Amino acid sequence: MDELALASYLEGSKDRILASLVEWLKIPSVSADPDHATDVRASAEMCAGFLREAGFPAVELLETGGHPAVYAEWLGAGESAPTVLVYGHTDVQPGDPIEEWDSPPFEPRISGDVLSGRGASDDKGQVLMQIEAARGLLSDRGELPVNLKVLFEGEEEVGSPHFEALLEAGLERFAADVVVVSDATMEAPDIPTTAVGMRGLVAFDVVVRTAPADLHSGIWGGTVPNAALVAARMASALHDERRRVAVPGFYDDVRELSPEEAASLNAIPFDEAEFRRTAGVAYLEGEEDRTPRERTSTRPTAELVGIHSGYGGPGMKTIVPATANFKVAMRLVPDQEPDKVAEAFRRWAQDQAPEGVEVTLTKFGGVAPMVTPADSPALRCLSRAVQKVWGKEPLLERIGGSGPEEALGRVLGVPVISFGIALPGDRFHAPNETLSLAQLWRGLLAAGELLIELGSLKAPQ
Numbered sequence: 001m002d003e004l005a006l007a008s009y010l011e012g013s014k015d016r017i018l019a020s021l022v023e024w025l026k027i028p029s030v031s032a033d034p035d036h037a038t039d040v041r042a043s044a045e046m047c048a049g050f051l052r053e054a055g056f057p058a059v060e061l062l063e064t065g066g067h068p069a070v071y072a073e074w075l076g077a078g079e080s081a082p083t084v085l086v087y088g089h090t091d092v093q094p095g096d097p098i099e100e101w102d103s104p105p106f107e108p109r110i111s112g113d114v115l116s117g118r119g120a121s122d123d124k125g126q127v128l129m130q131i132e133a134a135r136g137l138l139s140d141r142g143e144l145p146v147n148l149k150v151l152f153e154g155e156e157e158v159g160s161p162h163f164e165a166l167l168e169a170g171l172e173r174f175a176a177d178v179v180v181v182s183d184a185t186m187e188a189p190d191i192p193t194t195a196v197g198m199r200g201l202v203a204f205d206v207v208v209r210t211a212p213a214d215l216h217s218g219i220w221g222g223t224v225p226n227a228a229l230v231a232a233r234m235a236s237a238l239h240d241e242r243r244r245v246a247v248p249g250f251y252d253d254v255r256e257l258s259p260e261e262a263a264s265l266n267a268i269p270f271d272e273a274e275f276r277r278t279a280g281v282a283y284l285e286g287e288e289d290r291t292p293r294e295r296t297s298t299r300p301t302a303e304l305v306g307i308h309s310g311y312g313g314p315g316m317k318t319i320v321p322a323t324a325n326f327k328v329a330m331r332l333v334p335d336q337e338p339d340k341v342a343e344a345f346r347r348w349a350q351d352q353a354p355e356g357v358e359v360t361l362t363k364f365g366g367v368a369p370m371v372t373p374a375d376s377p378a379l380r381c382l383s384r385a386v387q388k389v390w391g392k393e394p395l396l397e398r399i400g401g402s403g404p405e406e407a408l409g410r411v412l413g414v415p416v417i418s419f420g421i422a423l424p425g426d427r428f429h430a431p432n433e434t435l436s437l438a439q440l441w442r443g444l445l446a447a448g449e450l451l452i453e454l455g456s457l458k459a460p461q
């Protein structure tokens with residue numbers, strides 16, 4: 001096997017990199033807590049310092065309506081070279097519940113191969129990995145194989161409320177040929193995976209009204225429509241007996257996986273008993289003839305997330321409820337369009353309601369699903385880079401949720417690839433968050449190889 005580009009740089013730099021990461025983890029940059037706003041800023045500033053030391057000539061904090069983001073660029077590769085934008089975040093989840101940590105969340109510890117502390121894997125370790133890969137190439141070669149931009153936000157853990165506006169305001173500055181997301185996991189140390197898609201989301205609140213006011217159950221009960229029952233009937237009609245979503249047209253635009261995508265997805269091990277245990281449920285259900293992994297990643301769902309009506313307080317109240325509401329969150333997959341699905345849902349809800357029952361619908365969200373095609377040149381580059389370090393190509397997986405990746409792809413109009421080295425057992429967002437140092441070092445080597453591979457792509461004319 002060829003020598004990896006950053007092998008000797010890494011050998012000479014591990015202690016320094018670890019020391020930097022430990023210092024960074026000591027900053028409690030909890031974006032959810034206003035009391036930690038200065039810490040979130042200090043975390044961004046420390047990150048900016050790492051970037052300056054790495055050799056980025058232009059580094060700055062970008063102000064948003066909330067916590068600042070860090071931006072840096074190195075554009076010395078020239079116009080014929082592609083431009084890569086690396087995304088990550090400098091904020092962390094709260095340390096609570098503190099008493100469940102073996103050592104305090106913001107007093108990082110190294111024991112053997114494991115670094116523990118809040119933010120170790122999500123996402124400071126993975127951000128520093130990218131900075132150090134660039135630093136290594138710059139120090140070994142004096143230049144990078146691509147024009148490199150990095151954007152590390154400070155509000156990822158609170159849902160990126162200002163991120164899209166930040167992107168919109170800096171379209172020219174952030175322009176790139178590919179985005180590399182460095183806030184991700186892989187299945188296991190010997191099973192590299194990469195997320196190639198995320199589901200979209202559109203949700204509704206449905207209010208039904210059967211009468212101007214609740215009615216006495218002794219006088220009216222048994223004759224007048226009951227809003228609680230109407231809502232319950234509508235909600236239970238949301239799925240058919242095969243547990244498929246019964247909204248007409250819901251599946252019309254769902255693209256089946258290509259054989260390559262399906263083979264890769266099904267090669268990722270899945271332990272159903274463990275999955276059940278983690279959720280704490282007795283059994284699994286859902287769309288017939290689809291595996292749990294498909295149902296949580298490549299198939300759309302319509303989840304009843306709440307249903308409320310009538311009297312739920314202490315004792316009893318003898319009424320026929322006049323209003324009820326239920327909420328439905330639909331996860332979408334390529335090529336479903338949020339607006340089209342929303343329209344189908346509206347029609348379905350109106351059709352379900354009995355004549356004369358007033359139905360009021362309020363829509364929430366409207367995030368499109370995204371997927372990077374398996375034959376995308378940038379994804380091929382990632383596969384080769386991972387192959388060089390792990391000895392095997394990454395399997396392609398889809399994420400069931402949604403995240404800032406979607407906005408990056410949509411607003412910047414470029415392919416998004418995801419390279420992450422956190423492991424499912426790293427307990428991000430939970431007590432005792434960890435980072436495997438073996439993963440960090442391999443990830444750093446692969447991040448360098450990825451930039452080299454991407455550098456072999458031509459900038460689009």
Ligand SMILES: [Zn+2]
Nearest residue numbers: 122123156183
């Ligand atoms: Zn994260």
